[in-house]
Amino acid sequence: MPNEEPRSLAILAQGAQMLAEARSLDDFKVVRDLALTAQQYARKRGLGLEAQNTAGVIAAEAAIREGEVLKRMREGGERATGGNPPAESQNGILHLGELGISAKEASESVALFEQADVVREAAAKSKAGNKPVTLGRLARIARDAKAKARAKPEISGLPATCDLRLGDFREVLADVPDGSVDVVLTDPPYPAEFLPLWGDLGVFARRVLKPNGLLVAMSGQLHMPEVIPLLGASLPYRWTIAYLMPGAAKVVHARKVNTMWKPVLVYGGNGRRLFDVARSETADKTHHGWGQSETGMAEILRLVADPGQTICDPFTGGGTTAVVALAAGCPFVGAEIDKATYEMARRRLTP
Numbered sequence: 001m002p003n004e005e006p007r008s009l010a011i012l013a014q015g016a017q018m019l020a021e022a023r024s025l026d027d028f029k030v031v032r033d034l035a036l037t038a039q040q041y042a043r044k045r046g047l048g049l050e051a052q053n054t055a056g057v058i059a060a061e062a063a064i065r066e067g068e069v070l071k072r073m074r075e076g077g078e079r080a081t082g083g084n085p086p087a088e089s090q091n092g093i094l095h096l097g098e099l100g101i102s103a104k105e106a107s108e109s110v111a112l113f114e115q116a117d118v119v120r121e122a123a124a125k126s127k128a129g130n131k132p133v134t135l136g137r138l139a140r141i142a143r144d145a146k147a148k149a150r151a152k153p154e155i156s157g158l159p160a161t162c163d164l165r166l167g168d169f170r171e172v173l174a175d176v177p178d179g180s181v182d183v184v185l186t187d188p189p190y191p192a193e194f195l196p197l198w199g200d201l202g203v204f205a206r207r208v209l210k211p212n213g214l215l216v217a218m219s220g221q222l223h224m225p226e227v228i229p230l231l232g233a234s235l236p237y238r239w240t241i242a243y244l245m246p247g248a249a250k251v252v253h254a255r256k257v258n259t260m261w262k263p264v265l266v267y268g269g270n271g272r273r274l275f276d277v278a279r280s281e282t283a284d285k286t287h288h289g290w291g292q293s294e295t296g297m298a299e300i301l302r303l304v305a306d307p308g309q310t311i312c313d314p315f316t317g318g319g320t321t322a323v324v325a326l327a328a329g330c331p332f333v334g335a336e337i338d339k340a341t342y343e344m345a346r347r348r349l350t351p
Helices: 004-022 024-042 051-074 103-114 116-128 135-149 192-208 224-232 294-304 320-327 339-350
Strands: 164-166 181-186 207-216 237-244 250-252 257-259 260-270 278-280 311-313 332-336
Touching: 004 024, 004 320, 024 051, 051 103, 051 116, 051 135, 103 116, 103 135, 103 192, 116 135, 164 320, 164 339, 181 192, 181 237, 181 320, 192 207, 192 224, 192 260, 207 237, 207 294, 224 237, 224 260, 237 294, 278 294, 294 320, 311 320, 320 332, 320 339, 332 339
Parallel strands: 164 332, 181 207, 181 311, 237 278, 311 332
Antiparallel strands: 207 260, 237 260, 250 257
């Protein structure tokens, strides 16, 4: 393939020209997708790093411009925040699905735009040092930079061993030290629109967990076929705990099933012997519509952690995991994205 790399670089030069001429969201998306395809092709064909990195830089620039447009549209109220669009838009509001953009791509592009200077500097350093320039790595750098620039929310009044933060866990927990958490114990949202978060949860847990730490995540049954590989891409599957719920069976109409239990997926190290049944004494939605009872979360915590171990919940919700962790003598760090729910959880946790 002696002539393949120069030809590839010539094609990428055309891509750079396309980017310079791009004006619309569709234009930026086309250039981004083409550059990522070219980068993957160059990698598979064993072309030099120069071709791969040229494609990576073009993809990053296109994503930054895409993020600029998306943020402007968001601020102008021109689009919704995601989900499945209706057959026709209402009131002129565009949904991400209609734009051909996933919620994950939109979030990534906006983060890249907001930290454009940091991203460009990182890409230039990687290229100069003959290191791969990848969009995924640049997006992580953007989130880390945003987290470091953000002032931590005021936490006066919370116990000294409780660190509860307001915002998207991928941003506000980006500075949690690598290998500092014993157990990530959480109950993420189950609907299909939130499935991309499960992959990000796995990546986050892999980074912050200690070598033998555990990711313990409650899941609904409906989307388990998608959830299991998303988490498994980052951590080895260990087991499933059956969480038994009291009261009347919950009806899952999509499958015509009456269910009285919920799976708790366990990923990570084998250093701890596990029992695989936990029970909740009551159904408690007092603090969050999707919340779990203190008795149920306390029993799960007892199965997976010892007093003194650090617990993290990236989807803190009404704060139940934090309450039972602190009661068990475990330091806690977590995040909640909804401001009203976060403030309610803080009040609950304040002595």
